Amino acid sequence: MIINKNPLEAWDFIQSNPEAILIDVRTKVEFSFIGHPINAIHIPWKEAPDWQINPHFISTVQQYLDNTNTPVLLLCRSGARSLAAANALAEKGYQNLININEGFEGDLDAQKHRGTLGGWRYHNLPWEQT
Numbered sequence: 001m002i003i004n005k006n007p008l009e010a011w012d013f014i015q016s017n018p019e020a021i022l023i024d025v026r027t028k029v030e031f032s033f034i035g036h037p038i039n040a041i042h043i044p045w046k047e048a049p050d051w052q053i054n055p056h057f058i059s060t061v062q063q064y065l066d067n068t069n070t071p072v073l074l075l076c077r078s079g080a081r082s083l084a085a086a087n088a089l090a091e092k093g094y095q096n097l098i099n100i101n102e103g104f105e106g107d108l109d110a111q112k113h114r115g116t117l118g119g120w121r122y123h124n125l126p127w128e129q130t
Contacts (some may be wrong), residue, residue, distance in 0.1 A: 004083075005098050010073050010075075022075060023064075025044060029048065034055075036127060036130075043057060045057055053088075072097050073101055074089075077114070078106060083099045103123060104119050105121065
């Protein structure tokens with residue numbers, strides 16, 4: 001089952017469920033240069049320049065989880081890639097999946113800018129750049 005939560009709800013969930021893991025499915029460039037939640041595990045769902053689905057996504061997730069009931073939160077830029085990744089995990093039997101529906105940067109505003117309408121950073125949740 002996949003549940004959608006906004007970043008504030010996701011943060012609250014992480015705080016009350018220390019066994020939960022947060023997977024950032026964005027590209028290496030997004031993760032490093034735009035920033036990412038502190039303690040997020042980086043496992044790209046797709047990577048530039050070809051934007052093909054990472055064939056090692058599931059096996060890499062399995063390296064971090066030995067229990068398909070462990071809560072897994074997934075985050076991308078705005079919530080679309082993370083939902084696709086959550087669906088792939090659900091097909092493999094993962095049962096406690098949370099898609100962070102605003103992502104790290106949120107949706108585009110009227111000026112086509114991200115970060116002004118929602119997202120992890122917009123809500124001032126802990127993040128860093130590497």
